[in-house]
Amino acid sequence: MRATRPFCYSDRADLSHRGGLLAVQDSVLVLQERLANEQKLVQLIDRIHSAKTLDTIFIEIQGEILAFLAADRLTLYAADMEKKELYSKFLALDTVREIRLPINESSVAGFVATSRQTVNIADAYDTGELTKINAKLRFDSSWDKKTGYRTTQILGMPILHENRVVGVMQLLNKKKGGRFTKDDELNVARIAKTLGVAFHNQQQLGQRRGTKFDYLLAQGLMSQDDINTAIAAARHKNTDVEAVLMDQYKIPKGELGTSLSQFYRVPFIEFSDRVIPSPELLRDLKLEFLKRNVWLPLKREHDGSTVVLIDNPQDIQRVD
Template identity: 40%
Template sequence: MDTAKMMERLDISSITALSEKLNQRKKLLDITNQIHAAQNIKDILVEHKEGILALFNALLITIYVTDKPRNELYSLYLAGSQLKEIRLPITNRSIAGFVANTGRGVNVANAYDKEELKKIDKTLFFDEAWDKQSGYRTTQVLALPVMHENAIMGVIQIVNRKGGGRFTDDEQSLLEEIAEVLGIALYNQHRVFSRRKTRFDYLVSHNLMKEGDLEAAFTESRRSNEPIEELLMKRFRISREDIGRAMEDYYRCRFIHYNQKHPI
């Protein structure tokens, strides 16, 4: 091949690579704007994670948020049309837990390789429970802390690189950018909900009703002297179980519905 043709091919290759890079940056900007525009944590954990995943050559993504009072990580996901929650302790007994516990990122080619995990930290383990429950086989894992001003806000984890092999340095750098965006967004969400004044804010944060509707329910309850719980169930179709979960979340203790058969 003569030099001219070789240079032409190199130019085409360079232009293609640059075009792909610019397209990726545009997608990153779009998802960044969407994350910052999220109305609540549920939108970040559920609605926007597929947009983030599309930036990577990976099969799965999970975004965890720290629950400091319980020393746990939690995430939300859709099972059909039903919103479900998963929780795990912030300990070194899982990769995400280790990342939240230590503030260190993890990039492994095989989550089941105990020797590879020990090279990162002797106390690091991979929790196989989710694989056993789902029938899925986890191999590559890239998990990074989501931080804001040195505080752990959560963990972002992508799993199973489509091309095989460990996630690349470029992929890790891109995920670090996403983690930085998430850190700011989660901090802002926590700042809003840290001003919680009612025992029913759980219903808003978990997208079961709008904040304005909750305020309207309190106003109507005061006007009519009707118990707020009755209004929420009757007018806003909030289930008794969700009201119980809101009570649990607010009072940080188990809520048991009244039953005449159970002595008080």
């Protein structure tokens, strides 16, 4: 029979030491995880600030936000206060689709926009839980019925700018189950704050600036949905939007040229083999350079300036 020795003070001290080491290791791991989480969040915030359009946030960055958060699905809504609606966009194959819903209590997102308060719901189908939040609050289950998806947890948060609603973030179904936590709310709140600035800036820019295709819209040659879809198709095919408009939507080159001319405030010159660039201007230029930069000096004016053919007259580096 194997002999055993009694448990003594030195054993207790050894276990205590090992337990301390484990506790320190756990603390280090927690700190490393928090640091990595913070770095991801900072990168995400930078991506949101660098977005040039709302569509970029809806279609490209929304997926990156979802990957960061502990949810199964995410919808970002922007507020259209003139129509009293929330809207979002998503890419279905090569088509940009838009969804809209009223700003009222008929949906969770609509209620969040109306009340400007965060809602954290454990079961979307529990009418008692919804009533405790607000007597008029309803969960719109039509999307679940249409897709077969089962919504359970919902975290909805208003996107504000200077206390004005500019959108809503809505997360569905926490990945590990259970209600969304306070840490989840804090992460969403930081992203929502950044989105508030980005949404406001994009809405202000949208009110001030026109687009290359405003003429086509004004003439009824295309709808905004058509243009959005053409932009998505061009991105997918790695080609110019103008090529998609002519090939798929049969927009005449002359109409497209007029639209571009009005936007850039310079004449549109259609290709003609009768137009011959000045040999003097081409003397020291290589053909590959001209092709790569989509740029061609055409003629010298009497005042000494040079007329240049270019695809984007706003590209200062190539124009100058």
